[in-house]
Amino acid sequence: MTPRPSEFDLIAEYFAPLAADAPGAYGLGDDAATFAPSAGCELVLTVDAIVEGVHFLPSDPPADVARKLLRVSLSDLAAKGARQRGYLLTTAWTRETPVEWIAAFARGLGEDQSEFGLSLWGGDTVSTPGPLSFSLTAIGEIASGCMIRRSGGQAGDNIYVTGTIGDGALGLKAAQGELDAPVQDLAALVARYRVPSPRVGFGPRLVGVAHAALDVSDGLMADLAHLCAQSDVGARIDAASVPLSDAAAACLARTPALIETILTGGDDYEIVFAAPPDAAGEVDSLAKASNLSVTRIGKLTDASLGISAVDVNGKALTLAQKGFRHF
Amino acid sequence: MTPRPSEFDLIAEYFAPLAADAPGAYGLGDDAATFAPSAGCELVLTVDAIVEGVHFLPSDPPADVARKLLRVSLSDLAAKGARQRGYLLTTAWTRETPVEWIAAFARGLGEDQSEFGLSLWGGDTVSTPGPLSFSLTAIGEIASGCMIRRSGGQAGDNIYVTGTIGDGALGLKAAQGELDAPVQDLAALVARYRVPSPRVGFGPRLVGVAHAALDVSDGLMADLAHLCAQSDVGARIDAASVPLSDAAAACLARTPALIETILTGGDDYEIVFAAPPDAAGEVDSLAKASNLSVTRIGKLTDASLGISAVDVNGKALTLAQKGFRHF
Numbered sequence: 001m002t003p004r005p006s007e008f009d010l011i012a013e014y015f016a017p018l019a020a021d022a023p024g025a026y027g028l029g030d031d032a033a034t035f036a037p038s039a040g041c042e043l044v045l046t047v048d049a050i051v052e053g054v055h056f057l058p059s060d061p062p063a064d065v066a067r068k069l070l071r072v073s074l075s076d077l078a079a080k081g082a083r084q085r086g087y088l089l090t091t092a093w094t095r096e097t098p099v100e101w102i103a104a105f106a107r108g109l110g111e112d113q114s115e116f117g118l119s120l121w122g123g124d125t126v127s128t129p130g131p132l133s134f135s136l137t138a139i140g141e142i143a144s145g146c147m148i149r150r151s152g153g154q155a156g157d158n159i160y161v162t163g164t165i166g167d168g169a170l171g172l173k174a175a176q177g178e179l180d181a182p183v184q185d186l187a188a189l190v191a192r193y194r195v196p197s198p199r200v201g202f203g204p205r206l207v208g209v210a211h212a213a214l215d216v217s218d219g220l221m222a223d224l225a226h227l228c229a230q231s232d233v234g235a236r237i238d239a240a241s242v243p244l245s246d247a248a249a250a251c252l253a254r255t256p257a258l259i260e261t262i263l264t265g266g267d268d269y270e271i272v273f274a275a276p277p278d279a280a281g282e283v284d285s286l287a288k289a290s291n292l293s294v295t296r297i298g299k300l301t302d303a304s305l306g307i308s309a310v311d312v313n314g315k316a317l318t319l320a321q322k323g324f325r326h327f
Numbered sequence: 328m329t330p331r332p333s334e335f336d337l338i339a340e341y342f343a344p345l346a347a348d349a350p351g352a353y354g355l356g357d358d359a360a361t362f363a364p365s366a367g368c369e370l371v372l373t374v375d376a377i378v379e380g381v382h383f384l385p386s387d388p389p390a391d392v393a394r395k396l397l398r399v400s401l402s403d404l405a406a407k408g409a410r411q412r413g414y415l416l417t418t419a420w421t422r423e424t425p426v427e428w429i430a431a432f433a434r435g436l437g438e439d440q441s442e443f444g445l446s447l448w449g450g451d452t453v454s455t456p457g458p459l460s461f462s463l464t465a466i467g468e469i470a471s472g473c474m475i476r477r478s479g480g481q482a483g484d485n486i487y488v489t490g491t492i493g494d495g496a497l498g499l500k501a502a503q504g505e506l507d508a509p510v511q512d513l514a515a516l517v518a519r520y521r522v523p524s525p526r527v528g529f530g531p532r533l534v535g536v537a538h539a540a541l542d543v544s545d546g547l548m549a550d551l552a553h554l555c556a557q558s559d560v561g562a563r564i565d566a567a568s569v570p571l572s573d574a575a576a577a578c579l580a581r582t583p584a585l586i587e588t589i590l591t592g593g594d595d596y597e598i599v600f601a602a603p604p605d606a607a608g609e610v611d612s613l614a615k616a617s618n619l620s621v622t623r624i625g626k627l628t629d630a631s632l633g634i635s636a637v638d639v640n641g642k643a644l645t646l647a648q649k650g651f652r653h654f
Contacts, residue, residue, distance in 0.1 A: 049417035090376035
């Protein structure tokens with residue numbers, strides 16, 4: 001284990017390079033960053049915090065911890081229709097954190113910065129007795145007034161999701177040794193849990209098309225409930241139409257009770273959105289243009305009908321667990 | 328002790344009211360906030376993290392913990408010449424954190440929001456096994472291109488500080504029972520340590536006047552060294568001219584060795600800045616207009632002369648401790 005560098009050396013060695021492409025980050029050599037949104041645009045800001053032992057495990061690969069932290073925020077921006085521009089990061093390290101762990105964490109951020117086209121703008125590095133904890137503020141931009149809210153859904157809108165649902169929650173079970181599946185399926189699910197794919201290419205295309213949207217982080221049913229609450233509508237989901245990966249479909253075929261994990265588990269980081277029926281063709285075109293599968297899974301209804309998921313016979317599923325609770 | 332409410336109840340009860348005045352916060356009912364800077368302005372962003380047991384004590388009043396967290400960021404914005412507009416907050420609570428503690432923490436934020444004219448725009452609430460930890464991203468705005476950098480200082484510039492120096496570090500000693508002083512002096516110093524006064528009225532007036540600035544958080548000599556490093560200059564401080572509160576002056580008179588604590592201790596949250604000699608009159612006028620004492624304490628020099636603090640006889644003081652190190 002290499003001796004621990006000072007705070008200033010850590011920043012210079014591992015984090016300042018992540019700021020090299022952002023003129024307003026001043027090489028992390030000042031007290032604040034500056035940013036001017038493009039003409040006609042406004043800022044979109046979101047923040048997430050993660051704690052070792054709660055949101056990630058000490059044994060998780062540090063690059064994956066970093067990438068997931070960044071991607072979770074990018075997912076929020078994408079679901080709102082915004083384009084990512086930069087981020088601020090706080091890191092709380094223990095005296096025992098190996099410098100190799102920090103280096104790998106920074107390397108993960110660097111890889112994702114290249115993939116998603118944004119830069120580190122600033123941050124704060126502090127000491128903690130443990131657990132490790134991090135927070136990340138992501139900044140994006142969008143044409144002024146165009147953020148896709150949770151609140152615009154209308155009864156009669158189609159409900160769509162991007163990608164596949166349930167892999168995150170099944171991946172967590174797999175990582176904890178609680179899922180019985182072929183080894184390649186376990187690996188695929190764990191990979192999706194550890195490193196989600198924020199839909200940054202698709203989300204901004206939904207501006208002006210989707211009435212309401214958010215990303216699936218707490219679980220499909222819980223996040224749909226957030227949308228319904230803000231839009232004052234109900235929802236009816238056809239459980240059989242919820243798109244599954246091959247690995248998730250195989251798990252569900254073996255253990256039908258996993259439908260609950262799939263519908264209510266968290267960590268999917270797909271976009272769930274509502275769009276009017278006359279936008280169905282445009283949604284399909286946008287999905288095709290983004291090379292992304294987008295699936296209609298149900299309809300928004302009158303608020304009085306509540307929120308339900310029904311099976312192929314139209315019978316409502318009973319879901320005990322409503323989604324991830326942070327306490 | 329009241330039973331712990333859910334995450335959503337906590338937010339609705341204690342934090343959503345802090346967002347009521349910011350239309351772009353959407354009542355904390357969406358996934359992101361929006362903000363458009365005023366015409367001709369750009370955003371200035373800074374973030375700080377604090378950890379219980381490292382940056383504050385479990386016995387500290389929760390409202391003061393919150394107010395200091397906010398004020399430390401406001402101090403950064405002010406030293407850069409920016410005007411504060413809003414902030415994002417992450418909170419990591421344990422299952423045992425009394426709801427009364429959380430309520431008092433939020434109350435502290437609310438009081439300071441009123442005092443400083445900004446709003447909560449968003450955040451994230453997570454669980455931790457402990458210690459409590461928080462991060463705060465502060466967003467301000469400034470005329471584009473006008474942020475006061477660390478890097479603009481020139482040899483020959485006068486060095487100034489606002490307010491008084493050393494109260495924060497002496498206050499920490501006092502809070503830890505390590506300072507011998509009359510009880511009213513101890514109380515005054517502890518109060519300054521717990522709740523600093525960010526110079527938000529004065530900092531923005533320095534735009535176009537100061538060549539370089541930052542706030543005194545790591546300690547006067549260390550922060551001056553940051554300015555000198557970025558500006559590629561040296562500095563010579565007249566120790567006797569460093570402004571002291573009555574309480575700090577009395578401590579120093581009793582224990583002359585405390586000059587080291589005063590010059591190198593952290594947590595002052597005053598602004599140290601460099602301005603050319605021909606701006607001396609304007610600096611005095613701005614200070615008067617802000618009803619704030621601003622004191623000339625030395626001069627920037629050629630880089631080759633290094634950074635020194637000299638006594639009344641012009642003899643360099645030997646300062647072992649260069650300032651707060653975060654590890």
